[in-house]
Amino acid sequence: MARPTENTGFICLNCTKIIEKLTNGSYRNHCPFCLYSLHLDNQPGDRANRCQGLMKPIALVYKPKKGWQIVHRCQKCLHKAVNKIATDTIQPDDWESLAMVGLGV
Numbered sequence: 001m002a003r004p005t006e007n008t009g010f011i012c013l014n015c016t017k018i019i020e021k022l023t024n025g026s027y028r029n030h031c032p033f034c035l036y037s038l039h040l041d042n043q044p045g046d047r048a049n050r051c052q053g054l055m056k057p058i059a060l061v062y063k064p065k066k067g068w069q070i071v072h073r074c075q076k077c078l079h080k081a082v083n084k085i086a087t088d089t090i091q092p093d094d095w096e097s098l099a100m101v102g103l104g105v
Helices: 095-102
Strands: 054-063 067-074 080-084
Touching: 054 080, 054 095, 067 095
Parallel strands: none
Antiparallel strands: 054 067, 067 080
């Protein structure tokens, strides 16, 4: 899948806010407000997974080469995945929401 196709805006299925595409050279894979994601990929960016379940943010992890990442767990099939936080863009991830996930709230 080409990067321009992957980097699209969407309406969050959890909080219903309108989400803009990223402007920092990456592509959006979670809501910057509630931090929920969708279980869409088998491999990053392929959008081939049939589950399509909501993925709840459950933790934050730090990796030296990738920085802070959100750990998501699918509420439908329980699959876990990590996504880099979105910074330096028109809709960066909400720091208060990130802090709440980091605290396990």
